[in-house]
Amino acid sequence: MSELTAVSVTVSAVDKFREFLLTKGMRLTSERETVITAVYATHEHFDADLWVAKLERRKGAPRASRSTVYRTLRLLEEAGLIRKVARANDREVYEHDYGYPQHDHLICKKCGEMTEFPNEAIAEVLEKVAAEHGFRMSGHRLEVDGICAVCSRPPQRVHRKLDMI
Ligand SMILES: [Zn+2]
């Protein structure tokens, strides 16, 4: 997966989340903070189930219970800080969406691999389409389905010519 350069933001994701929770009359508990900090530590598409298991295994680091993690992920999604990205096997795959440039995904239907790519031309075309409909576009998500380069490679055949001589 390619790493895009993060864009600088004035308000941290944690602060944004704290503000969002306040509007719901909720607090940023240490467990919720553990979840958002872990989510924002890397830019990685993460499968919720695998990621929760990883968080549970962490030693010495602050932990959060499984149910808190799932509930917090829902809240982060609602706050617009992470978004769900579809995947071939229908598992819940998220990525964080704040302080990160607009990008789209190529999704392999065979192995589920997601490749990110930024493309200005796509955004421009969509802006144009939106304008034609008097639609004020605030963003877009584009998922391109297909088979990745690795999966479309023919299976490696072992050369046995020499053995046959
Ligand atoms: Zn693939």
Ligand SMILES: [Zn+2]
């Ligand atoms: Zn992505």
